[in-house]
Amino acid sequence: MNTIYEECIKACIECMEACNHCYDSCLKEEDVSMMAGCIRLDRECADICALAIKSMQSNSPFAKQICQLCADICEACGNECKKHEHDHCQKCAEACFRCAEECHKLAA
Template identity: 70%
Template structure:
């Protein structure tokens, strides 16, 4: 496994963890309704990161397309999380942007 693949897998796993944590914390906020967009994208992003990891580990012929889609979803999730002041949202946004960059490199 080359370094780019390894780095991308690590970024996806860190993003998946950050999204799951953010999702869980958002559900505990006072105004859960205000967090609905964040919660939805956390789920989408975590699921796609998991799929991207699996595709890279299997050397899937669709790896580039999956990583490209993962990058798009990570960026959307990061942009949404960035709008909220909560520490978990800010940490999630950073993980999402890091993952988006790693996935774009894999998809290139």
């Protein structure tokens, strides 16, 4: 694996896992409809993280562009999760912002 991608891949994996956990936990909340935006962005963010990981692992010529999009979606997800007081949302927001930072570095 290309070592320039190592930290970004690690951040994407952690973010994908946090988003999947947050998504699942949001579905178990009492007022699921209040969590709709969070659930939607959790799914989008986990999906783009998976694509970013694949693009970096395969040394795709589009890895930088995919990572830029990943950073944008991670920031949106982090901002949404940050609005909710649930522990899973707060942890997800942290992972999203870390991932966005690593993806911005790579895309630069």
